[in-house]
Amino acid sequence: MRPNTKLVHIETPANPIIRLSDIAAIAEIAHAGRAELSVDATISTPLGTKPLALGADYVVHSLTKYIGGHGDALGGAVIGRREQIATLRKGSLIHLGGSLSPFAAWLILRGMETLAPRMMMHEANARRVEAFLADHSKVRSVLWPGSPRHPQHELAQRQMRNFSGLLAFTAKEEGGALARQLAERLRVISYAVSLGKTKSLLFYIPTEDILQSSFHLEGEGARSYREWAADGVFRFSVGLEDPDDIIADLEQAVG
Numbered sequence: 001m002r003p004n005t006k007l008v009h010i011e012t013p014a015n016p017i018i019r020l021s022d023i024a025a026i027a028e029i030a031h032a033g034r035a036e037l038s039v040d041a042t043i044s045t046p047l048g049t050k051p052l053a054l055g056a057d058y059v060v061h062s063l064t065k066y067i068g069g070h071g072d073a074l075g076g077a078v079i080g081r082r083e084q085i086a087t088l089r090k091g092s093l094i095h096l097g098g099s100l101s102p103f104a105a106w107l108i109l110r111g112m113e114t115l116a117p118r119m120m121m122h123e124a125n126a127r128r129v130e131a132f133l134a135d136h137s138k139v140r141s142v143l144w145p146g147s148p149r150h151p152q153h154e155l156a157q158r159q160m161r162n163f164s165g166l167l168a169f170t171a172k173e174e175g176g177a178l179a180r181q182l183a184e185r186l187r188v189i190s191y192a193v194s195l196g197k198t199k200s201l202l203f204y205i206p207t208e209d210i211l212q213s214s215f216h217l218e219g220e221g222a223r224s225y226r227e228w229a230a231d232g233v234f235r236f237s238v239g240l241e242d243p244d245d246i247i248a249d250l251e252q253a254v255g
């Protein structure tokens with residue numbers, strides 16, 4: 001916090017390392033410093049976490065992910081108190097744009113109708129995959145908030161009612177080599193970016209690449225990221241396929 005801090009923005013769970021932030025605790029710190037708190041809860045979805053009830057002022061969702069759910073439309077939403085949202089509409093919206101295309105809006109509304117059953121199934125499938133990966137000899141660590149193996153599982157239980165279908169794992173050996181092997185061998189799972197759609201998506205995110213291209217972390221922030229992510233994380237958006245098929249595909253591809 002600095003004297004001129006107006007907004008604290010967090011993402012929980014954070015993409016791609018599935019690290020959590022304590023919304024209630026950070027809301028207290030932000031408000032004590034007379035700043036507002038905004039929470040990107042895309043990965044948890046509104047079914048999993050209710051940041052406004054925990055003290056946040058704004059919630060941000062990428063509608064492109066679980067809410068739309070099919071990976072075929074782009075959209076975003078900001079939720080907050082009526083007066084603040086009115087200010088956003090008048091100010092930034094004019095300068096930044098904010099009109100969803102009607103077809104994207106229609107696809108997202110249609111996808112949203114099945115959000116609840118999809119999230120239950122994403123969670124159940126992720127639970128199976130997490131257990132499989134945790135036992136695998138080539139896997140160093142698996143991070144999924146629904147598992148007691150996640151270092152913040154206790155916090156996850158406090159602020160998540162659904163643990164979502166996104167997990168991350170790191171490899172014991174060099175991550176880049178395993179990534180190339182997975183890209184060649186996976187058949188059911190797509191080796192591709194994005195997350196939160198019906199089909200399983202897996203992608204390797206090398207630590208040094210993302211620190212340089214996106215996060216620009218230094219000092220303690222960079223050290224702490226490297227400690228969680230090792231040389232890179234495999235971000236795995238567990239889809240709605242039969243979990244036996246997902247696990248069999250991983251098994252043959254990881255080898």
Ligand SMILES: *Cc1c(COP(=O)(O)O)cnc(C)c1O
Nearest residue numbers: 011015040042043062063064075
């Ligand atoms: C993908 C993603 C975004 C950005 O969403 P787009 O709709 O792709 O622009 C923001 N936050 C999180 C957590 C995401 O996973």
